[in-house]
Amino acid sequence: AVHGWHGNGSTGIADSEYFHAIAKYRQWDFHGKFTAASGHNLYTARQFPKEYWNQTAFICAPTGHLIKTGLLEQVGSHFRTNDGFNLMASEDEWTAPIYAYVGPDGAVWFADWYNYIVQHNPTPKGFETGQGNAYITPSRDKTHGRIYRIVYEGDDGGPLERIDRNLEEVTSKELVETLTDSNLLWRMHAQRLLVERGDDSVIPALMKLVEDHSVDEVGLNVGAIHALRTLEGLGAFKGGKEADLLKIALAHPCPGVRQNALQVLPSTDVSVEAILSSGSLQDEDALVRKAALLALADMPASKRAGEKIYEILQTEDNAEDRWIPGAAIAAAARHDNGFLAAALAGQTDLSEEAETESPPENLIADPSFEAAKSGGLVGWKEVTYSGAAEFSVSSLSRIGSQSLQISSAHGADAGWYTEIEVEPNSTYRLSGWIKTQGVQNRGGGKGALLNVHNLQQFKTQAVAGDSGWTEVETNLETGSATKVGINCLFGGWGQSTGTAWFDDLRLEKVSGEEDSPINRAVEVVTAHYAHRGPTNSILSLLQRIPQTSEDFSQSFLTGLAMGWPQGMAPNLKQEELNSISQLIGSLSLEGQVRLFVLLDKWEVKDRFISDLDRLTRILESKAADTNLRDEDRVRSADLLMEVSDSPESIEALSKTISTVESPDYVRGVLRALATSQLREGGEAILSVWPDLGPSAQTTALDSLLRRHDWTLLLLEAFDTGKVQPTLLSLVQRKTLTEHKDLEISSRAKDLYESTPDSETSAQRKEVMGKILAIAPGSGDLEHGKSVFEKNCAVCHTLDGTGGELGPDLTGVGANDRSAILMDILDPNRSVEGVYFQWHVTTEDDFTYSGRLLNETASAVEILEPNGNRNTIPRKEIVDMRMSSLSVMPEGFELLPEEDLVSLVDYLKTRVVGESE
Known part of the structure; x- marks a missing residue:
């Protein structure tokens, strides 16, 4: 396990959440989408045509009365399921397929629950909730389920296999032969029986299967894969002569064999050397590279392995892969000494001239719409969500000679729309210029803005009224999305009237070293390393920090601060103390904060009090500087509270809050204050209550409800009338009345029972x-x-x-x-x-x-x-x-x-x- 790290989490692989029903269906939410998806089993036989083999998945949708196919596509070490067709769909509203699998004959067998009611919640009006949280209805049925099979009858299919085979009665030799069967079902039974029998006499035959380097029409050698797994089940891989067999398997032309060979390697120094010398970390198949990293994560520590892991993160294919950076972190943590040494050695002095980088690519083709002169817009379409809008290409422009225009006399929610391919799990910046004339909003309308259609939390600021060309921008995180829809939006969640022009749009990937896979890995691996409290080696590593880049040093110091155990410190002589003081002066503000957090864990922060005072004064000054951007001021506030959670810092930040400050800044400072462990933090939030607008009050209340002693302060403010209890949202009221502290929950219940809007x-x-x-x-x-x-x-x-x-x-x-x-x-x-x-x-x-x-x-x-x-x-x-x-x-x-x-x-x- 990697200390303090929880990985990337799971993600969906489907390119569409929708199914394609041909009859009525019952759903309460997620309409037209999978709400009871069951199974994602691949076609793993040969009775169906080649295009099905190991790449067509069957996903049951009982609420939609169908089985949808998904076409599996490998994307690096990740997979994507592309929307396919219905393998079966029924007009019978009782049909409810819940499982589809390849049967013993090579056909697809599926279980039809045949039940009119699939959904559980919510309980409709007039019904009662019963066992299992399901509502009680006579339409539930448990007697008419059945099993169907779907047989392919085209000329390009294969023959049906026998289904009356009894593998328990055959010899072990015949079971080994069955490992090459065309149907996974029979292969898995044969593998299971061989392991259960424990017959070591089949090991030579299994080894011969592994040594067979042939592949079939789709590049597989299933016999070698099952032979490796069977040998593992028989305990054959113990680090002896079988190591030579695994080296052969690591060079097999089938990627699946190489992947499985890595997964069965025993945890030995010999295996580490086999992985490094085989080139598995440089394999052309990303799944094999990922398997090699995960294998190293369970191997004995090796300095050379750590160096190689650092090397592979330098390549773009690995750094931008969905899963390989996480696998690399898991492996690097196991071999942290070698990895961190290589990472520090790979840094260059800041005084060296940085290599000139080319500007990021704009993914929006024809961003100023000049191509419209000679044949129209490419890739853009008009979309009206409500009301009536007029769309045109205007000669009014910011640069070039044209722009996109949307007008509405009576109100519209509409947009110019285009789709653009993006990389998943990446950050992009969307920007553009907007001009408006007479734009008025109604019914929740925003004006003119840019937004991301399928990730609608990402949108720019809106422009309204009469405004000259105004630049707008927002950053967006793609998550699992591989495409984004960009809207030049007019209205937006309501309607607007007037005219808006859009020009000079840009969508570009944000690539910052501070967010690079290398720096993320350095931070996590350093925290893992630090958790051991390596007092003997830490000072020599700190001495190398001034020769690293700012982003790298920040990641390294953040890892040390996160992972180091409280109270375990190196023996610091005066020479080391002087060296640390010099290091403080060479770091960025963020780097200094991280180092002071580490020094606090060493319980020596007070020995650098003059450096700390200077740092806190700088951060206080930046937080109060109205000439800086709000986000920079808020960041300074965050850093101040991280390095100095003191009454003095709390007071300094609270003094920056006033009615003339922007809501974004005030909310940011309130969130910074909310990190305080002191009672003074809650008192400060309440002291600025009269200066808070509605959105800031919501942030303040969330903060006050977070800590036990602050919640008591809030209740006192209710009693004195300083804060009105009716300002709490319904969610916040419930948090208060359900508090685990009986005094708080009791006082809250009494409070709201005494208000005019309470009811029994x-x-x-x-x-x-x-x-x-x-x-x-x-x-x-x-x-x-x-x-x-x-x-x-x-x-x-x-x-x-x-x-x-x-x-x-x-x-x-x-x-x-x-x-x-x-x-x-x-x-x-x-x-x-x-x-x-x-x-x-x-x-x-x-x-x-x-x-x-x-x-x-x-x-x-x-x-x-x-x-x-x-x-x-x-x-x-x-x-x-x-x-x-x-x-x-x-x-x-x-x-x-x-x-x-x-x-x-x-x-x-x-x-x-x-x-x-």
Whole structure:
């Protein structure tokens, strides 16, 4: 295990979430998408044509009554499943395929549950929730399930195999021969039986299979792969003469054989040498390179292996691969001495002239739209989401002679749209210039802006009114996306009137050394190395820092600060103390902060008090400097709190908050103050309360609810009237009333029961009954959209934008108005397991409340209502509880009837495919 590192996490591989139903289907959320996807099994026989072999997957969609095919494509060490066709689809609404697999005859066999009800939640109006959180209905059936098989009958297919074979009755020799069968099912049974029999007499025959270097039509040698795994199961690989066989396997022409050979290598010095000398780390197949790294992660430590791991991260194919950088970190941590030595040796003195880099490529073709003169726009299309818009190519331009134009006299939500291929898990910068004339907004409209269609959290600032050419930009993270849709958007989540022009667009990959795979690996591996408290070698490493680049030194020092155990320090003589003082002066501000965190763990920070005072004064000055950009000031505030969590630093930052500061800056400083461990941090946040705008108040309340002693301060502020308890959102109220501290939860319940809008359970039930009667009414769509954005979008995604805390509501309009309103009013009536509220308290008295997004043996990830994702090491958790309630709060019946009716109206209009 790598200390303090949790890897990259999993990611989807499908290029589309949608299935292609041919009949009616029942879904509450994620309409038209997989909600009960079952299986991703490949076709692994030869009865179907060649294009199916080992690359066509079968994904069952019982809610859609179909089995979809996915065409598997290798992308480096990653795979992508491209949208295929339906292997089968039914018009019978009872059909519910739940598993598809290659049968003993080479055909595809699938299990049809044949059940009218597949969904569990939510419980519809008029039904009750029963066992397993499923609602009770006579339409559930457990008696009509059946198994089908799908046979290929074309001339390019193969014959059906016998299904009456009994491998338990054949000899071990025959089982070895079966390892080359064309059907994986029979091969796996043969392998299992050989291992269970433990018959060592077959080892020579198995070795002969491995030595066979032939490959079939798709480049496989299945016999060699199964032979390696069978030899492993028989315990044949113990570091003796079989090592020669594995060296042969590492040179096999089939990548699958090479990959499996790496996976069965015993953990010995001989194996390390075999991996390094075989060239597996430089293999042309990325899956083999990844397997080599993962094999090294379990091998004895080797200085040479660490050096080689550093080398492979220098190549672009490895550095930009989806999984190889993570595999390299796992391996480098095992061989950390060699890796870090190579990394330090690979750095150059900052005084050397940096190599001139070419400017990043603009991925938007014809960014100033000059090609429109001679035949039209390439790759752009007009899209209108609502209202009426006029699209044109204008002679008004910022550079060149043309720009894109959108106009609307009566209001529109529309855009010029194009799709561009990008690299997954990468950062890009989207920028452009916008000019507006008479742009007015209504119903949530933003004006003119650029946004990313399929990643709608990424959008530029909007331009409205009468504005000259204004530059806008935003950075975006692609995640698993391989394409992004770029919108020159007019309106956006509402409508706008007037005219906007768009010109000089750019989409370019952001490549910074500070975010390079090498520096990320250095940070993680250094933290792993530091966890041992290597007092004998640390000082010699620190002496080499001045010869490294700023980004590298920052990563290295960050790793040391993160990983070093508290109280374990090297023996520092006066000469070393002087050397460290000189090092402090040579570092960037961030580097100095990281070094001081390390010195604090060594418990010698006070011996550099003059250096520390100088650093804190600089950071305080930068945080207060209104001539700097907000993000630079906020970064200074973050660094100040990291290096000096003191009453003096807290007071200095709180003094920078005022009504004239931008909301972004104020929220940033509040988040910096929220990292304080001191009571003074909470007091400072409350002291600036009168200077906080609405968005900053929300940030402040989130911060005050995070720590136990600060929460008590907030309750006192409620009692004195300094803060109005009604300002808490419904989610924040629930966090408070469900607090693990009984004093806090009791005071909160008393507080809200005494407010005018509180109700007893019986009263609430009566009120809800009256409100449900308004479901058939009609409201205002634009007002409903505004209500959604204000109250719901923070937790729910709709048409590709919004939060992830609750279910995706895209397509929710397919449901009955009463059902929609019922789930708004009573979210706890039927709760799916993944949407329960969790409360996690850490040893430093921080409380995180939200949805349990992921959990591993070493950490949990909590998604908070404000969108923050918090990865919390299990060793730091002192209390972890699941609430009996949904992450969606109760209390929406307090909204005015007009708001509720308009909200339902708006949700009813949202069908699959409508988005900005």
